[in-house]
Amino acid sequence: xxxxxxxxxxxxxxxxxxxxxxNHSTISGNEYVYWYRQIHSQGPQYIIHGLKNNETNEMASxxxxxxxxxxxxxxPHATLRDTAVYYCIVRVSYGNKxxxxxxxxLRVKS
Amino acid sequence: xxxxTQTPKxxxxxxxxxxxxxxxxxxxxxxxxWYRQDPxxxxxxxxxxxxxxxTDKGEVPNGYxxxxxxxxxxxxRLESAAPSQTSVYFCASxxxxxxxxxGPGTRLTVT
Numbered sequence: 001x002x003x004x005x006x007x008x009x010x011x012x013x014x015x016x017x018x019x020x021x022x023n024h025s026t027i028s029g030n031e032y033v034y035w036y037r038q039i040h041s042q043g044p045q046y047i048i049h050g051l052k053n054n055e056t057n058e059m060a061s062x063x064x065x066x067x068x069x070x071x072x073x074x075x076p077h078a079t080l081r082d083t084a085v086y087y088c089i090v091r092v093s094y095g096n097k098x099x100x101x102x103x104x105x106l107r108v109k110s
Numbered sequence: 111x112x113x114x115t116q117t118p119k120x121x122x123x124x125x126x127x128x129x130x131x132x133x134x135x136x137x138x139x140x141x142x143x144w145y146r147q148d149p150x151x152x153x154x155x156x157x158x159x160x161x162x163x164x165t166d167k168g169e170v171p172n173g174y175x176x177x178x179x180x181x182x183x184x185x186x187r188l189e190s191a192a193p194s195q196t197s198v199y200f201c202a203s204x205x206x207x208x209x210x211x212x213g214p215g216t217r218l219t220v221t
Contacts, residue, residue: 034209043114043200043212044153087152098143098202098210100152 004088009105012082018075020104022088025069030092033064035073036100037084044087044100047073078108112136114213116201122219123191131186131216133201139211141204142184144168144176146197147215153200159184191220 005023012018024033034049048055048062050071055062061074075082087103117132135142140161145153145168155168159178173195175187188195196219202210 032208036210041215043202043215044210046205046209046211049207049209098153098155102152 004090004101006086006088006101006104008102009107011107011109012075012078014080014108014110015077018078018082018106018108020073020075020086020088020106021070022073023070024088024090027068027090028092031090032092033062033068033071034089034091034098035060035062036087036089037082037106038087038103039081039084047086078106080108080110082106083108114201114203114211116199116213116216118216119214120217122221123188124221125192127191128187128189129191129218130188131199131201131218132183133185133213134183135201135203135211136182137203137205137211138181139203139205140181142178143202143204143210144174144184144186145200145202146170146195147200148197156186156199188218191218193220196220 032049032051035047036044038044048057048060050062050064064071085103085105087100114135143158144156147153154170156174157168157176159165162181165176177185199216201213
């Protein structure tokens with residue numbers, strides 16, 4: 001699975017959009033980009049995933065660059081409950097191993 | 111639809127004691143997983159089961175055994191607990207588009 005690079009931490013004002021970047025310059029053609037988050041003391045939560053097209057669901061949007069070497073997770077209207085560690089994971093869809101890196105600590109402030 | 115459930119939520123063991131962590135999912139998923147997360151660290155895969163009746167080792171299997179009892183249940187057993195196994199244990203199952211759904215975790219302390 002390709003390696004990912006994320007900023008260690010980010011702050012966001014409540015009500016504003018939170019844009020979390022992820023670099024995955026060694027991504028292969030059959031690898032997907034998955035985003036998870038982990039709120040303190042809870043199990044990780046799946047957010048969204050994509051291959052090359054932009055994706056949107058009720059939680060977030062995922063923007064993948066045309067060369068697929070980076071992506072951005074967008075939380076359109078961040079709330080205090082979105083404070084968590086956000087993990088960007090690149091993997092083949094059928095792979096069993098889910099490797100969590102250090103992630104980005106997102107702090108949403110009022 | 112409860113998703114992935116785990117029992118117990120908390121457990122304290124003495125070194126050398128054994129215990130089984132239970133996990134169940136009601137989403138009819140084939141694949142299930144056990145991870146551990148040490149303080150301030152990412153998750154590490156212990157064992158996984160691609161389908162009922164099969165199990166495979168992950169990154170850190172030593173000191174653990176697993177049983178895929180049926181499609182719903184996947185248990186993790188510590189035969190002789192050690193302080194190094196103090197951790198939070200998460201069970202997960204694999205959804206239709208290969209996303210993983212996690213349980214709330216079991217917080218284990220071995221003294």
